[in-house]
Amino acid sequence: MRPGVYSLGALLLSALFLVSLRGVRADADARRQSETTARAPELEYFKAINQAAPPKDPQLLFLLMAQYSNLNLQGEGAEFLAARFKEFEPRLTDTQKSLYLSATAVLRAQHASSVPLLQRIGYVNDTIAMLARAEQLSGGQLFVVNWMAGVVRSELPGIFGQSKAAEAELTWCLDNAAKAPDSGWLREVHYHLGKLALARGDRATAEAHLEKSGYTDWNRPVTMNTPFTENAATGFTFASRRISEIVPGRVYALTGFEFTEYYFVVSDDGRELFGIDAGTRPDSAKGAYEALRAQVLGLPPLRAIFITHSHWDHVGGHSYFRGLNPRPRFYARNNYEEEIARESFVAPAVFDKYFFGERFHIEHVRSFKPDVTVAARTELKVGGTRIELIPIQGGETSDGLLIYLPHQGVMFVGDFIMPYLGAPFVEEGNFQGLLDAIDIVVAENPQHLLHGHEPLTRNFNSTAILAQLKPDLVWLRGQVLSAIGRGEERGVIHQANLIPPGLIAGQPDIYLPYFIMREHVIDRLYDQNVGYWQPDMQGIDHLTSVDRASLFVDYLGVTESQLVRAVEHMAADGKYELASSLLESAGKRFAGSPSVGKAKRLVYLKLTEKHGNTDPFKFIIYSSRIREQVLPMASGK
Structure with missing residues (x-):
């Protein structure tokens, strides 16, 4: 055999094993793609946004890229x-050009395994050239561009000779971690540097990187650049740990110490400290408060804590603060007991540990009792600082309390605009109360809006955004109620991809806030306006998951291998929710099956990946179904 022919054959054979950046391989089936996209309102929303104009916020471009990738529509996306x-x-x-080229190159790299064999080498080389051009246009100093180039190059087979370039780019990302959108992006940097070390036989370096990534093994069929973390003992966090000065020397925000944010304010006279909310657990409250005092020396004693609402994660740490000397006074709404009763005795307890960790105990919530209750708008002073306490009726809970510091231009708003309009597993939430609360906040027009969770502060950070968002939410309510009146299923309403008429043309600042709200506004309104007998026959029968498993296995004759093949087929088509539904039914009959367990892990990892930057509660639920922890990254380079 001639050497040239042999070398070409080896290249083509090796190219068969092109990985798809830990995605599920997608077949280039136009019919299947059109069916999938018709059922993906998230994808259609971001397509509409990106089709109108270059997005002002690059995140919108990458969210579209992520949707294409997660649904295994990489070719169409590219x-x-x-x-x-x-x-x-x-x-x-x-x-901007470098960002478009990088996003396109990622999708092309994932799609390469579906390109005809004889064209594949050239296709991959063109993709590598695209990455190089993106780096050139960005001057080699844009974190996201270098991150994508490093991740893509590290996944290419050795025949393309990209390992050294990948290592250089990923090492640059570590050296320039401060330029990352969030420290969560470093998770994949460590993981891929570890894989490169593993490939060259340096297991010690590989294991060190794996530990720093927060992953526990090399079997990762998804890519995670989310700031979210999930720890079985301590629960979920929305962002990496940090202490920020909102108003220098006066207002401090403590992020990432647990599920909720902590805020502390130094009074005007400098002699008193007061806090906003008490956290979820006594141990996390202690850790956050001690971290603040260690970083900011000379703080005055804590005299008061104001509770924005009495959910689990805002009062559960109260006992720690009550043990301080002097003991701070707690302020809360006069109807706080209604909320405590709802979450303590009505809400399904199974969710507590998923969200707040094994260390959480509901008794920490039940024992909460404020020293002062607030029934009407109230003004007071703490250490010379003027504080206005403003009761609200929504949108999350009926015991909401805005804490406004007019002289500092700061308003602590709790979770009044939590997208879920109350915990998804509790019957609560008041949409009209949300609209009324928006009016109150906009009228006061504070400079700083500080919410109960970091993503809320990041996405709903100004009264201008709230003012623009309100009419779109009113429009959405009208559409949902009309659809309910027509007897439409909830899923059909979601698939309609409801976009307000003027949003795309003139409101770029609320593209993401509206998207974040849309799904759960639909869900909450549907829940509150449809009885327990629904138009699609849901609720009329009383079938259990055991009955549904019997339907598949005993009556339809579904075997273990058939179930696995069906789940894998759905996953390849990007229909993870459908696969999840099947697994939650028939899968229970094969609970001990390794093959079913493997398929289940893939499906729930892909669902976790899908919601890793837009829906923290779904992230929690899906990861909990397979007991998958996404641990905080180890400190150090």
Whole structure:
């Protein structure tokens, strides 16, 4: 055999094993793609946003890329982004061009295994060239561009000779961690540096990187750049740990110490400290408070704590603070007991540990009792600081309390605009109360809006955004109620991809806030306006999961191997929710099966990946179904 022919054959054979960045391989089936996209309102929403104009916020471009990737529509996604790049190129800056090229290259790399064999080598080389051009346009200093290039190159087979370039780019990301959108992006940096070390036989370095990534093994069929973490003992956190000065020397925000945010304020006279909310557990409250005092020396004693609402994660740590000397006074709404009773005796207890960790105990919530209750708008002073306490009726709980510091331009708003309009597993939430609360906040017009959770502060950070968002939410309510009146299923309402008429043309600042709210506003309104007998026959019968398993296995004759093949097929089609439904029914009859367990892990990891930057509660639930921890990354480079 001639050497040249042999070498070409070896290259083509090796190219067969091109990985798809830990995604599920997608077949280039146009019919299947159209069926999938018709059922993916998230994808259609971000397509509509990105089709109108180059997004002001690059996150919208990458959320679209992530949707294409998660649904295994990488080929279609690469074509869509390439078309947008060609259309918008004359008005793009070099930085914007580099972002489009990087996102397109990621999708192309994932799609490479579906490219015809004889074209694949050239396709991959063109993708590598695209990454190089993106780095050139960005001046080699844009974290996201280097991150994507490093991750893609590290996953390519050795025949392409990209390992050294990948290691250099990923090492640059570690050296420039401060430029990352969030420290969560470093998780994949460590993971891929570890895989490169493993490939060259350096197991010690590989294991060190794996530990720093927060992952526990090398079997990761998904990519995680989320700031979210999930720890069985301590529960969920929304963001990496940090202490920020909102108003220098006066207002401090404590993020990532547990499920909720802590805030502390130094009074005008400098002699008193007061806090906003008490956290979820006594141990996490202690850790956060001691971290603040260690970082900010000379703080005055804590004299008061104001509770924005009496949910689990805002009062559960109260006993720690009550043990301090002097003992701070607690302020809460006069109807706080209604909320305590609802979450203590009505809410399904199974969810507590998923959200708040094994260390959480409901008794920490039940024992909460404020020293002062607030029934009407109240003004008081703590250490010379003027504080206005403003009761609200929504949107999450009926015992909401805005804490406003007018002279500092700071308003602590709790979870009044939590997208779920109350905990999803509790019958609560008041949509009209949300709209009324928006009016109150907008009228006061504080400079700083500080919410109970970091993503809320990041996405709903100004009264201008709230003012723009309100009419779109009113429009959405009208659409949902009309659909309910027509007898439409809840899923059909979601698939309609409801976008307010003027949103795309003129409201770029609320593209993401509206998207975050849309799904759960639909769910809450549907829940509150449809009885327990629903138009699609849901609720009329009383079938259990055991009955549904019997349907599949005993009557339809589904075997273990058939179940696994069906789940894998659905996963390849990006229909993870459908696969989850099947697993939650028939899968229980094969609970001890390794093959079913493997398929289940893939499905729930993909669902976790899908919601890793937009829906923290789904992230929690899906990861909990397979007891998958996403641990905080170890400190150090």
